[in-house]
Amino acid sequence: MKKETLLEIILGTIGGLVFAIGMCMCLISEWDLLKAGVVVAVLGFIILLCIIPVYRNNHPKKEHTKVNWGIVITWFIGIVGALVMGFGMSKVMVGDPSQTDLLIGIVTGIVGLLVCVLNYPIYSYIKGNKK
Numbered sequence: 001m002k003k004e005t006l007l008e009i010i011l012g013t014i015g016g017l018v019f020a021i022g023m024c025m026c027l028i029s030e031w032d033l034l035k036a037g038v039v040v041a042v043l044g045f046i047i048l049l050c051i052i053p054v055y056r057n058n059h060p061k062k063e064h065t066k067v068n069w070g071i072v073i074t075w076f077i078g079i080v081g082a083l084v085m086g087f088g089m090s091k092v093m094v095g096d097p098s099q100t101d102l103l104i105g106i107v108t109g110i111v112g113l114l115v116c117v118l119n120y121p122i123y124s125y126i127k128g129n130k131k
Contacts, residue, residue, distance in 0.1 A: 004058045011051045019044030070126040078119050085112025 022041025025033040088109025091101050 002058070004054055007054055008051055008058075011047060011054065015044050015047030015051070017044070018047060070123055073126060074119055074123040077122060078116060081112050081115030081119060083112070084115060085109050088112055 019041055022037050022044050025037025025040055088105045091105030
């Protein structure tokens, strides 16, 4: 492993953790650390931005190729599945959910999870039909 690749991994890990801690500080109202959380989250984001010059030095520009629509569709399906699953999770976890909210949240979360799980077979099917 090159030292530049290791530097990318270290910066990504530290930056992601600092950013996540900052977001927790902002969003958990019991902590009452909104201003400090914003500062910590911005610091984490700056650390994550430091990856860009390291990455550009190690990976030369590639020529533009034809758009792989299978990948585009796979990303779109994955994002939709994650959003649906997140909606279901928030329906169950936020506040004091009623029985109806629990049922709707669990069913929606399972549907979103299935969409995410079935994403790879969908990509394989799209890729297989292009040949």
